[in-house]
Each structure stands twice: as structure tokens, then as C-alpha cells.
Amino acid sequence: MPSFDQIVPLLEQQAIELPSWAFGNSGTRFKVFTQPGVPRDPEEKIADAAKVNEFTGLAPTVALHIPWDKVDDYDKLAGYAADHGVALGTINANTFQDDDYKFGSLAHHDSAVRSKALDHMYECIEIMNATGSRDLKIWLADGTNYPGQGDLRRRQDWLADSLQKVYDRIGDDQRLILEYKFFEPSFYHTDVPDWGTAYAQTLALGDRAKVCLDTGHHAPGTNIEFIVAQLLRLGKLGSFDFNSRFYADDDLIVGAADPFQLFRILHEVISNGGYGTDSDVAFMLDQCHNLEPKIPGQIRSVLTVSEMTARALLVDREALAEAQTAGDVLGANQVLMDAFYTDVRADLADWRVSRGLPADPMAAYTKSGYAEQIVAERIGGSQAGWGA
Amino acid sequence: MPSFDQIVPLLEQQAIELPSWAFGNSGTRFKVFTQPGVPRDPEEKIADAAKVNEFTGLAPTVALHIPWDKVDDYDKLAGYAADHGVALGTINANTFQDDDYKFGSLAHHDSAVRSKALDHMYECIEIMNATGSRDLKIWLADGTNYPGQGDLRRRQDWLADSLQKVYDRIGDDQRLILEYKFFEPSFYHTDVPDWGTAYAQTLALGDRAKVCLDTGHHAPGTNIEFIVAQLLRLGKLGSFDFNSRFYADDDLIVGAADPFQLFRILHEVISNGGYGTDSDVAFMLDQCHNLEPKIPGQIRSVLTVSEMTARALLVDREALAEAQTAGDVLGANQVLMDAFYTDVRADLADWRVSRGLPADPMAAYTKSGYAEQIVAERIGGSQAGWGA
């Protein structure tokens, strides 16, 4: 097994993008429990995200969600972010909250609605140009609730046509990232339900079209790390949306439900060229802190990804390959488990201190008084949430 | 196989309760698509529900949801319902939309919150006394999102204690109906997640405590009709919440996802004493018409239940028992399938006409102009939805 010192250079390459929307209110269809101090505008979201980076050194960029994070001046927003020590990242398109999108957006049967959705995508590309963002992430709520409601095949063709139009607009250094999701908010069929569909659709577009794998978007029992390995093999893994789930798309804190699964995913990422500065696979969080406070929720999340990455980096890949080749089932499994069971928390704390960061970012954040400060300051206005 | 004429007397015993909330707006955490003409108060919901009964003759009662359907004068509301040809039915308690219920209600760790939730239950019982309702239906959103967040065992004890207090308040002719649900809105654990828990909790209370089986509230692959048969055997099936689902608690139109499953459920109901005027099992709908129009959605639903009931009544139970006893796997299965595949739609239309009802309730409703009328009349005010 490598020593912790040996993996430090690799750990230093880790960067996890935070979603601006994680700092706003979120909930279920039954209830959104609001929290005091929640941001009221993109700047406040960025300020909160910057705190996560300040205490962890792991989260240098913030993803925006359009139109939730629309501003008049993106240069200014980028400057604001830079002043807070972070940069703007992926632009996430939203074509699911306008009444026109009731029956879909890029896959809608009505070309007028598709046009409207395309215009939104073009606008997102304009924003990318302004912010210098590399990635346009497209998650579509498109689908149907009842058998017969839509034409499964034609919707796929309309989708392909729409995506082509978007792809034609992105720049040479930009990427179109297509996210798949098993179900919700559509219940009978989803137009991009699985990695196979996202793969087939992005393959038809070209090299700058890639797939986003959200860890919560699979059927029960799905071996997610297999998909990771497969997409890396096919050159199509664009980014991760990390979160965790027990049953559906629960959007819980990454690693909270099954840390061993997160470890296995990261093991495949590392083993297949998806990790580090040489790779263009983006690591993002996509979570909802419905009950827990948002900033600590994000701090915990990036620390967990970092911790599991360290464990995955510790896998003795040579010993693993040897055991695999020998058909030594228990031995090969043990190599993985040994890395997973290694407690890296103290070493990571030392490493953080060596980088000028707090040993215990959670405690440091609590002590900082920032939570109390934003509660006190953010009076009035309208708290950010999924609706705005 | 019995003839259609032979089952008519049984068909006439069918009554399906409609949920007032099905007529309000509903949606997912991503978006609620509103619809024009949606009711703005309990009276308008009742008026809409009465239309379903007017055209189908199958839905004589309306369930209320408190506080969504709170009014000052329940006598007046009952009179309003009677004027429209329907009666008020089950009272559904709601302890999931107040900020205090963030960590639960009847199973909350804080006795003050449990007290508040109990007060709500007592208020519901008062309303039952005013409306003459028999059933208090309790569905709890109680649960936790993360391992460790709550004490699974103590919450169960708190729940038992709370339920006992509610049970002690209901009258001799009233029932406490406890609904279970596999997941959502809690993602790690739910305090009443399965029929076993609902059974154990209601068994501890007494004979007037029963279980509500919502067809959408089970894990994938669960044999629901087995639970129906088991609860009937144990004397604990209080009511059904009918709806259908492909993956989670989709709340789609009953029978839309798997009509054969609905048939099997009704077959067990009929075979085990759960059907007809001699049985106290309540048939209710619990659905969300997120995309489709609400009144037609409800009409379609009660017609489907009626249709599947007719098919289930047609099962040749004697032949079935004979084949079962003979170990004739294919023969026994064929008896069921023969009833399921029998097209009863024309007979049902004739039967409706014979009762002074339209042969085609969907068409008759469309033709009635009611849809246009409510769109025109219900201007201003605040549309009903889950939030109010």
C-alpha cells in the first residue's frame, strides 16, 4: 500500500465544484423547510460557497444555475467570486420550471417549445462566454407520466435534433454535458433515463459532448462504478454530480448512505484516468440540504470526497492486479478493503494544516461566527430556492 | 365464470371515496403546473368531487384534509355536500407542513412537538364529530434523512404513546387508520415504513385501529395483494389509498401502471371479505393529477376501479379452488386470466344507463361544459394546492 506521503501530490490535484443551489432552500413536494441566513442572490450564494473553500481548500469553483443565478453583469459576478477566492464554473441550464415545459423542452413534440428551450440554451452559452465557463450541463426533466402520452421514439429524434443545435453553438473549448436520470419528475418515461441514452446521444454529437453521471440517478442495484469505468473507457465521462441516496434521487450528502460505494467509484475513476489535473472529468456536488445547515453540509461533503479519494489512492494497485490475475478472489477483495478501512482522517488533518488550512474545517467554520453573521445580516429580501 | 348479471348486485355496493386534494394543484419538488379552474376553497373541491359522482354514481363521499379543508362551520359544509349529492368522509390529518414538524410529529423526540401534533389530531376528531366521519386517517411524514439523526427505537415508543392518546379520544363508532409508507419525504428511515409496523402499532391500540394500504407505498417487487390478504386475515385492513406507480410514490391514476396488479388486489379483497356493504374496508383514491385535468382524472380513476372490480367479481372462484387443489398451475392461473381478459366495458356502460347514468361518463363530462364553466367562474382568489 502506498504511504500517505506518496498520495499527497495527487490529493493536491483535487478540486470539487459546488452547486450554487445547495446554499438555497430546498425540500420535497411535501414541504420546504426554510433556514435563516439563506442567500437571497447569486452573490450571497457565492460568498457561502467561498466559505467552504476557505475552510477546506478543496472547492475552488461554483456552478451556476440559469435562470436562478441570472445577473446583469457576469464580469462583475466573476470579479465578486474572484474577490472571495473562487471562480465561476459549470453553467446549468434549466428548462423545467416554465409552464411551457409541462410536456418537455428539448424533446417536446411542439417545435415552438423546443425553440424556446433552445433559446435558453443559447443564452446559457452566452453566459458561459461571459464567465469563461467550460461546461454547459444539461439535465432535462423531459418525459411523460402515462403510457401513450408521448411518442418515445420521436421524442428521442427531437432531442437529438435539439442537442445538435446546441452543440453547434458551443465553442471549441467548451463542452456539452448531458445528464441522465432514471425517473422524476416524470414517472412513466424519461427521455434521457440511462447512461446508454446519454452515450448514444452524445456520441452522435462529437468529442466535446460528454455524459454527466449523477450518483443518485440509477435504478436500485445498479453497479455505478461499472458505468464509471465504461464511460471512461469510451471517452465519454464528462462530470460527476456527487450525492447519495437510499432509495430514489434523495440528494443527500455524498457518502452518507454508502461510503464504500463512493470509495469504489473513486477507485474506478483513479484506475481509469479520470482523476487529477490531466483528466478533464469534473467533480461536482449536487445535493439538497433539506434538514441540515447548508454550509456545514457542503463542508462535510467535500471532506468526505477528499477522504474517500485518499482511501482510493491508497489502493495497492500492483497487489490488486496480481491477485486478480491469480484468481485470488479473497486476496483481491482484501486489497480494496485494506485501503477502504484505513483511517486517513488524522493524516488529512495534518495535510490541511500543512496547507494553511484548519485541521478540523467543521469546527473552524462553527467557531468562525459566519453562520450567526449571515443570519443576522440577511434580513428581508427573498431567500433563494428552487423556484427562483 | 359468473355472468355479468350475476355480479351486478355486488357492483352496486361499490363506493369509492374521493380525496378533496386531488382537485387542487399538485406537482413535484421541481415544479407545480397550475391549471385554470382549480378550486379555491373546500366548497369548490366538493363541487368538483360531486361532479365525479354525478357522472359515475360511484363516488358518494369526499375525504377532507385538515388543515387544507378547514372551515368555520362543518355542518354547513356537510349541508353543502349533501346539496351536491355527496357526503363528507374520512378526515385526513396533516402534521408535515408546519415548521415545527421538521424532525417529525407524533414520533418527534421533543414532547412539545408531539403535544402540538396531538392537538392537531384532537382537532381532527372534533371535526369528525361535527361531520359524522367515521375514520381518522393518519399518515406521518416522520422519519430521518441520515443514519444517527434519530433514535429508531425511541421514536417508535414515542409514536406508540402518541397513537394511544389519539386512540383514547376517538368515539366507539370511529376508527384510527394508520397509513404506512416506504420512503419520502424522509429518505433514511420512516417511522411507519411498512405494513408490519402499522400492524404492530395498531394491534397495540385495539380493534378500532386499522391499517391503510396505499398501493404506491411499497418497495419494488413487493407483492401487494399478499399484504391485502394478510391484513384481511388479521382483521386489520381499514382502507385503501388507490393510485399507481412505476417507481416511487408516483400517485398516478389507479390502474394506469399495472392494471393486472389492481385486478389481483381486488381479487384478494373480494375473496377475503373485504368487499361490499358487509365489509368496513374503505376504498379511497389518493392521486395527484400533475399533468392531466383533475376531474376527468378522477372520473377515469373510479371507472377503472369499477371495471377491475367487475373483472375480479367474474373470477370463477369454484374453478379456481378446484385447480389450486389439483396442483394445476396453468389451469388455476388461467381462471384468473380469463376474468382479467374479459372485456366488461360494454356491460358496464349498459349497467350505468340502467341506473340513469351516462354510458360514457368521460364524454358526458366533457360535453357538460362544466370544465369551461369553472375556468370562467373561478377567477381571482388563491387556488388550492398542497401548501394551503
Place this chain on the structure above:
Amino acid sequence: MPSFDQIVPLLEQQAIELPSWAFGNSGTRFKVFTQPGVPRDPEEKIADAAKVNEFTGLAPTVALHIPWDKVDDYDKLAGYAADHGVALGTINANTFQDDDYKFGSLAHHDSAVRSKALDHMYECIEIMNATGSRDLKIWLADGTNYPGQGDLRRRQDWLADSLQKVYDRIGDDQRLILEYKFFEPSFYHTDVPDWGTAYAQTLALGDRAKVCLDTGHHAPGTNIEFIVAQLLRLGKLGSFDFNSRFYADDDLIVGAADPFQLFRILHEVISNGGYGTDSDVAFMLDQCHNLEPKIPGQIRSVLTVSEMTARALLVDREALAEAQTAGDVLGANQVLMDAFYTDVRADLADWRVSRGLPADPMAAYTKSGYAEQIVAERIGGSQAGWGA
């Protein structure tokens, strides 16, 4: 809705291939319940399959499984089949019952084992050449039981390499059909677990490589008809393995668990060019009659496929498209349901009679005395099963 007469020409194009192994003994890991009269050699399996065709007119070909159905003289076997009114069909390769395949076959880490598996494939191609079979169907048990046991990525590369070698051997009129399966007999990972993998692998091979969709090989909640539509759109649907399942790969009689799902699948097949003599999509059964008698089980199966095909052919596609375009959710769904709920059984019986077939094939088979005959005749020898 089209009339039954209108769909008769299409019904006449239906051909369903029977699996020779369905006539042998099968069971679970807990127990194989043997049945008297079960075939002891390929000829007897073919004779039984021919009975299914004799009584239904729907099953003109029999798929062979190698090595279970190995014979010295395939010409003679083909002649035997022809004498019984059927032809030999797909050749199914088996690389999962030799001790060498403990850790896989075409995806094995050891090139010697891959070579052995390739030799088996080449042998199957020789048999295809002898029998005139078009399709080589490859289902692989390859996978691992424990994390770390195998290298997910390298196994995929080995698999690609092996498949290329097989593909290079098949003739211009032959096809390589790759079947995917979610899980079992491997429990941690399967090398071809989903349609995405089967698609990516066959896409790399070329036009004569296609995907086999076994209806029982998906995760819970998967929308199978979507995959059907998608594979047809991508030109990669090679064949169906029909069966049904409640939970895992139960291999029950097609349509027994969810007839509406079978209807939806056939609707997509028909709507997207996968049906009829112009299409090269093969319809096969892949079932295990663990408890029920085998020949009646197969008769029932082909009748069910025929029945559901008839219902799916009855869908008023024009009305459907119109309702879809109008955003009429309930109307579009109703068009599908109307076809599904139409009882075609009497019309199908008449149609069979018009073709010189029995109105009720199940009864006719029972009456024929064949079941008793094979029990009496097939004394001694070793009954066919999965092991031989």
C-alpha cells in the same frame, strides 16, 4: 381503431422461436423438480417444440443451445425438424458450465480461457453453417462476485477483443447477437449488464452485430419499452428473449407477471418497424417451466404473445398521434388502453380455425394424448436439463 380483419395480414407474419431448453428440466439453486416425459435428446426436444407449432401455427423454429443440443449430424437434425414441420433457428452459445469458466469466458483475465471460449464460439458458427442458422446468440455469465475481484475496465477490453474475433468469423448473412443481463449468476458486477454496454460493444463490431433484449434482465422499475424504441431507433435491436418476472430473472411465462408491459413493448415494436416480415427482429421465448408442464407452458406463451400482438396492432395510431400532439394526456393514454382492454380471444380463435388450427390449442393439446404418450415412451435415459 382498426378492425380485427384489418390486422389479420399482420398477425399472419408472426413467428415465435422456441428454446429447446424450455422442454428440459429446470429449477432454482434450491431444487430442480423433474417431470415425467421430459426429452432426453435434441430430437425429443424438437418433437415437443413441433407440437407447440402444430397446435398454434405460431412457432416455426427451434433455437438450439450448444453444447446441450450437440449432435453428430446437423443435417440429419435439420431433416428431423423439417419432418416435424419446424426448422432450426438461433444457435445459443454456452460458456458458463465448464469449470474453466469460473471467472468468466470471453472477458476472462486469462487469454487461455478466452481462447477456449472463442473455440466454442467458432464451433457454434460451424454449427450455424451446418444448420443454416442466421443468428449466434451470446449470453455471457461473465462477471465477479466481490469488489476488486476483477478489473472492470480491462475485462471490457478483453470482451471487445474476443467479440471482434467472433464477429470476424460469422458470414455475411449471419449475425452476432449480444445479450445483456442485469445480474446473476454474478452478483457484484456483470460484464454485459445493460443495453448501453451491449450497444457500445456491438456498435464497435459493425452492422451484423445486434443486441438481444431479454425482458427479464433489467433493474426494478426499468422502462423496457423505452429501450425497445431506442434500440430500434439505433438499428441495433436483434432479438427478444420473452419471459416475465416479478423480481429477478424469474423466467416465468411471458405476460404472466405484467401483461400490460408486454403490450407496451409490442406497441413500440410495431410502431418502430420491429414487427413483420420486413423486420429482422427475432421473437424468441426464453423461459423455465419449473413447476408447470413444459409443452402447455410453451403453448400458453406463444398464444399470449399472439394475443398481445393483436391488441397492440389494434392501437389506433392516428388517434394516438393526434392526442399526443394536442397534449391530451388522458386521451392519448385512453387510445392505448382501449386497444389493451379489447378482448381479442374469440377473434383469434376464429382466425386459428380459418388457418386449419384448433380454436383452443391448450384444450386440443390436452385432448391429443401427446402428454401421456411421451410419459409412457420416454422411459430410461437421462432427461435433458441445464446440466447436459
Place this chain on the structure above:
Amino acid sequence: MPSFDQIVPLLEQQAIELPSWAFGNSGTRFKVFTQPGVPRDPEEKIADAAKVNEFTGLAPTVALHIPWDKVDDYDKLAGYAADHGVALGTINANTFQDDDYKFGSLAHHDSAVRSKALDHMYECIEIMNATGSRDLKIWLADGTNYPGQGDLRRRQDWLADSLQKVYDRIGDDQRLILEYKFFEPSFYHTDVPDWGTAYAQTLALGDRAKVCLDTGHHAPGTNIEFIVAQLLRLGKLGSFDFNSRFYADDDLIVGAADPFQLFRILHEVISNGGYGTDSDVAFMLDQCHNLEPKIPGQIRSVLTVSEMTARALLVDREALAEAQTAGDVLGANQVLMDAFYTDVRADLADWRVSRGLPADPMAAYTKSGYAEQIVAERIGGSQAGWGA
């Protein structure tokens, strides 16, 4: 968090029962890969189990499976076990491998078959009396494959009647343990599919009837630790069958699929009185080592249970309760995670050495030469497996 020294007295109370059948051959319906050196009789199974105890000190008893482990003289067998340092434990009844049980055993529709199954149970009780075993464990394969095949309700009544007869025979110090299983080998319905059914059935019997929870016998997404807490609360948790699974009843090594789940289960066991010498909850393994060598597979298993028990014992229950009461979601979760992430392996090794056991039982076993010895010695005869 308690120190390791503080939990040592509790660790010393751990005893894990081994299943004799884990040492025989096992596999899937597709193939059983045999292994050299596998036992050929009960004595050799006991000898192998004793090795697991010799190297771990954790597995002092062996469960027998009847008729697989039938012998003429149980006194002698018990003596043989004692000579090898272990004792005989739970008696597992088997009513699923006789042809008469094709349609069930204790729940069969035919009273003659039920009688036969009862006779087997009585025989098991005689064996218990001879071996001094406390527990009769009943897992039933009873169920059906097709809707209609059996009468769900009557089978439940027959089952209740059968169980009552068995219960009436067990001694005052003996227990009837009823195991539930979600599916397999029956695919449509299982007569004891869930904890609710096992609870209702054993509740009807009396205090000495308890439930066995096999960790692999649940629907996807089921919160197993909730059931653990609930059964302990209801006084009905009799024993565990530990194993792990990714999708179905995979019977993999406990903790191999989701170690965090195993930790949570043990946390509930410990928190609710199910652990230690004061508790009568039995810890057993029920696994199949299809690919890996059996004795090392069992050693690994008991070590994993021990390791996860240590982590669960380290939970700071006071801090946990405090955080729960404070509604501190992240804090409460962190208390659990801190214990889970603590690497106890070195401490456990020291503890083993202090007890005169090897620090590394896996290595010590490998070095012992026992594996080679049994391969050399066990020549001829018939290897044990599920069939005999």
C-alpha cells in the same frame, strides 16, 4: 468515544454460529463450481468449522441442516464437535428438496404434505433433544410462481396451523425461529415474505417463537436496521442470518457489499439489548462461498462481524443522544461516522494475541497447511452440497 479497552469485555461476549453448509459446495442454478477438499460428511464440516474457531476464537458453535447433516448418533457427533473445540447449535429444517414439496410444505394445500413436513419438524426436534440445541430454525421455500396458483389466505391459515403443531412440540428451553424471505425460490408469492408476516405468525404462537432476520432477504431499499430495532422492541428478534447482497439473496460474505449497513445493524443490536451474554439473540452466518475457498471465506466473515461490532461498540451513545435531542442532524450523524471510520484492526489483532490467538487469522490459517491437508486427504466419496 469509548476506548478500545473499554469495549473489550463486550467483544469477549461475541459468539458467531457457523452454518455447516457453508463448507460444502454451492452455486447458482447455472453452475456449481466444486472445490477440492470439500467435506463429505457432517464430521468433516464440523472439523472445518472448528478450524474457523481455532483461528478466530469467535465461532464456538456449528449449525446443522437436516437432512443434510443427518447421522445415526448425535451424541457421537456432539462428542466429535467437542473434541474439536466447538458445540452443535441451531437445527435447520429443510422442507424444500423433496419432490413432495413442489407446491409447499407447512403451507401446502394438501394435508398429507403438511403432515410429512410436520414429521420432518418433529424429527428435527428429536435431534435438538439429542444435541441439546436450543433453536429450531424454519425457513420455508413455500410459495407460488403464478397468480392464482395458490390461495394466499388459506395457505397462511395452513401455515399457522402447522406452526402451532411444531410449537407445541418444542421444549420449554427451546425456541421456534421463523425466517422470512422476500423471494426465491418462489417468484410470485412467498408464504413468509416479510418480517410482518413472521411477526404475526410467531406472535400467535407464544414467547418461545421468534423471528430470524437474514440480511439478504429484503426488497431493494429496505432499511434493515429499522426492522432490527423494531423486532427487538417487540421482543421477537430470535436470530440473525448474516450475509451480504448487492441485488437479490446473493449470500455473499457479510459486510462485503455494504459494510456501513452492517455497522448500522450492529449499532441497533447493541443499542437495543440484542448484544451480549444477557441477550438471547443468536448471531449466525448464512453464506455461500461459490467462488472463494470456504474456510477462509468463513474466517473473513467472522472477522468482519467482529470488526464491525467493535466499531459499533465504539459509538459514543451519550453524545449521540445529545445530538439527537438537540436536532443536530450533522452532529448526530458524525458521531456514528466517527465510530465507523475508526480503524480497529490493529487493536483487534492485539486483542486476539492477548487471547492466545493469531494476530492475523487469515495468514495463520494459510500457513497452517490445513487447506492442503484436506485436499490431500479427502479423496473419493461424495462432496457435500445442497443436494445431500
